[in-house]
Amino acid sequence: MHDAHASRPGETPVPLTASAVLVNKVGLHARPSVKLTQCAKGFAAKIELALAAGGPWTDAKSPVKVMRVKAPQGATLHFRVTGPDSKAALAAVLALVHDGFGED
Amino acid sequence: MAEIHLIGRAASPGLAIGPVTMLTAAVARRTASDDPAQEAAALRAAIEGARAEIAEQIKTIQGEVADILEFQVAMLDDDALADPAYGVISEGIAADHAWRLALDVEIAGYRAAEDEYFRARAADIVDIRDRVLAHLSGVDTVARITGGSIVAADDITPSTFLAADWSRGGAIALAAGSPSSHVAMLARARGAPMVVGLGPLSWNGQLPALALVDGDAGTVIFDPEPETRRLFEHRMAVANAAQAAVDAGRLESARTADGRRIAVLLNIAAPEDLAGLDPAICDGIGLVRTEFLFEASQGLPDEDAQYAVYRRILDWAEGRPVTIRTLDAGGDKPIAGLTIDNERNPFLGLRGIRLSLARPEVFRVQLRALCRAAVHGALKVMLPMIAVPSELDRASALLDAEFTALRAEGIACARPPLGIMVEVPAAALRAEDFGAAFYSIGSNDLTQYTMAAARDIGAVADLNDTGNPAVLALISQTVEAGRKRGVEVSLCGDAAADTRLTTALITTGLTILSVSPIAVARLKAAIAKVRS
Numbered sequence: 001m002h003d004a005h006a007s008r009p010g011e012t013p014v015p016l017t018a019s020a021v022l023v024n025k026v027g028l029h030a031r032p033s034v035k036l037t038q039c040a041k042g043f044a045a046k047i048e049l050a051l052a053a054g055g056p057w058t059d060a061k062s063p064v065k066v067m068r069v070k071a072p073q074g075a076t077l078h079f080r081v082t083g084p085d086s087k088a089a090l091a092a093v094l095a096l097v098h099d100g101f102g103e104d
Numbered sequence: 105m106a107e108i109h110l111i112g113r114a115a116s117p118g119l120a121i122g123p124v125t126m127l128t129a130a131v132a133r134r135t136a137s138d139d140p141a142q143e144a145a146a147l148r149a150a151i152e153g154a155r156a157e158i159a160e161q162i163k164t165i166q167g168e169v170a171d172i173l174e175f176q177v178a179m180l181d182d183d184a185l186a187d188p189a190y191g192v193i194s195e196g197i198a199a200d201h202a203w204r205l206a207l208d209v210e211i212a213g214y215r216a217a218e219d220e221y222f223r224a225r226a227a228d229i230v231d232i233r234d235r236v237l238a239h240l241s242g243v244d245t246v247a248r249i250t251g252g253s254i255v256a257a258d259d260i261t262p263s264t265f266l267a268a269d270w271s272r273g274g275a276i277a278l279a280a281g282s283p284s285s286h287v288a289m290l291a292r293a294r295g296a297p298m299v300v301g302l303g304p305l306s307w308n309g310q311l312p313a314l315a316l317v318d319g320d321a322g323t324v325i326f327d328p329e330p331e332t333r334r335l336f337e338h339r340m341a342v343a344n345a346a347q348a349a350v351d352a353g354r355l356e357s358a359r360t361a362d363g364r365r366i367a368v369l370l371n372i373a374a375p376e377d378l379a380g381l382d383p384a385i386c387d388g389i390g391l392v393r394t395e396f397l398f399e400a401s402q403g404l405p406d407e408d409a410q411y412a413v414y415r416r417i418l419d420w421a422e423g424r425p426v427t428i429r430t431l432d433a434g435g436d437k438p439i440a441g442l443t444i445d446n447e448r449n450p451f452l453g454l455r456g457i458r459l460s461l462a463r464p465e466v467f468r469v470q471l472r473a474l475c476r477a478a479v480h481g482a483l484k485v486m487l488p489m490i491a492v493p494s495e496l497d498r499a500s501a502l503l504d505a506e507f508t509a510l511r512a513e514g515i516a517c518a519r520p521p522l523g524i525m526v527e528v529p530a531a532a533l534r535a536e537d538f539g540a541a542f543y544s545i546g547s548n549d550l551t552q553y554t555m556a557a558a559r560d561i562g563a564v565a566d567l568n569d570t571g572n573p574a575v576l577a578l579i580s581q582t583v584e585a586g587r588k589r590g591v592e593v594s595l596c597g598d599a600a601a602d603t604r605l606t607t608a609l610i611t612t613g614l615t616i617l618s619v620s621p622i623a624v625a626r627l628k629a630a631i632a633k634v635r636s
Contacts, residue, residue, distance in 0.1 A: 029225075037178065
């Protein structure tokens with residue numbers, strides 16, 4: 001057994017996490033969900049979201065699953081991102097949420 | 105037969121009278137095979153067929169309706185929607201039955217939601233379910249509605265709504281439904297009155313022949329007595345006359361009470377914002393934001409794609425001036441692959457013209473597309489976040505270079521006048537020093553940079569006031585610089601649409617205000633009351 005295994009860079013990537021409050025009028029609704037999943041699909045990283053810091057985690061690339069979360073306005077969305085472009089992916093999804101998905 | 109009064113909730117305003125069409129669910133039959141593999145293939149084909157059908161519909165429409173259909177496409181694209189159905193099919197259940205079971209679970213999930221917006225999505229999933237079922241059975245189950253009729257139903261799907269011709273009047277009366285449903289949004293967009301939540305529609309014997317729908321009050325009267333109908337028709341005539349007066353006002357050019365002509369321009373974020381709008385409501389377009397072209401999912405747009413969009417907007421304007429702002433990314437508008445992530449203070453960072461000058465390879469493409477579009481109308485180009493004259497000079501040199509290169513290649517082009525947004529106090533204080541072809545005051549940023557207060561930070565939001573004398577002084581100073589240099593000055597921030605500020609803004613000497621299309625009629629009415 002190799003104890004060093006876990007600490008070798010690139011082999012067991014540590015997920016990046018961050019959270020943002022849903023500010024748009026209707027929460028993570030039809031159009032915002034589509035925008036979020038489209039944005040997420042633009043990255044190779046695994047992107048998950050949850051309503052609590054401890055999960056349960058939902059695949060942010062699946063509109064069906066994201067809609068099932070039924071996140072209302074004012075909810076805090078937690079993101080967990082793992083993968084090569086995780087930093088850019090996290091920034092992009094957070095920006096989308098902060099921007100209210102470009103809605104009024 | 106006595107008239108039936110039902111009280112529900114208003115979902116789309118307006119009054120309508122017409123014959124009643126009752127919608128009942130059509131049931132299609134299909135013969136299933138015994139082979140789970142064949143059934144799974146049939147479902148896969150039906151989903152693909154439904155998806156292709158919607159994608160085809162999207163091509164012919166824009167705006168809100170397209171968004172609704174794009175949501176359905178996104179859901180159909182996602183394997184997570186059909187996975188439970190495939191699971192049941194592998195256990196020997198027929199494709200249509202399996203699909204219905206799986207989608208009904210999904211629909212029940214939405215119907216049980218606490219939030220009304222999510223409950224309203226149930227109708228979209230029903231629509232998706234029925235569309236795929238129709239493809240499975242090869243039968244068109246979307247109900248057809250005769251134009252001008254009052255549709256009475258439990259609930260209706262966006263597909264059913266879109267299949268009807270609403271230009272001939274008509275309205276919707278639903279036993280269930282929601283003002284937050286996509287159909288309600290569609291009804292408001294198409295001007296079809298709609299009332300929801302009427303409760304069970306039950307008739308004693310004969311179905312009603314005629315109905316009156318009051319989408320303002322949220323009431324429906326089936327089989328009205330002659331006197332009820334006469335009163336309702338009188339109300340409709342009065343309402344139509346009032347609406348005609350408002351519409352006429354929207355088309356009039358704006359003048360103050362003492363006769364000063366004020367130009368009212370439009371702010372738009374995408375060409376879709378112009379769908380269905382008569383260009384006669386405005387004196388041109390004061391601000392086209394171009395950030396939408398650069399949205400992350402699409403990558404950086406090429407020259408031809410940009411040219412096509414700019415040209416469409418110029419064509420719409422029919423010769424009226426159109427001011428397109430070059431990319432204003434950064435700050436609160438990050439663009440993947442272009443803006444800098446994690447700047448410590450993005451509003452004071454590499455944004456607007458600063459970013460464009462730092463990434464000339466991206467900026468040049470936009471300038472080329474703008475030069476090519478300029479031959480199709482009265483195009484002006486403005487630069488965001490200008491702080492010092494050298495930024496304008498550098499952008500101007502890049503514009504000249506692209507124009508010269510295009511001409512050398514024999515490509516039709518023109519060099520549009522180049523102006524600046526005045527949104528940094530440094531530019532407002534020294535506006536005269538800039539060799540700009542025009543000034544356009546961006547009141548949102550000018551206010552936040554002058555007052556050092558962001559409007560989305562609640563604790564300081566009251567400081568973010570364009571009516572503050574310091575901000576108004578900077579606006580006056582810019583107007584004065586424009587007067588001295590003989591160039592136009594306009595204002596295109598949110599303050600232009602805030603009718604509490606109209607008098608103060610016109611008092612600074614401004615004669616051009618640019619607002620979103622929805623604010624045009626209100627602004628014109630406010631201008632008419634101004635006496636300076």
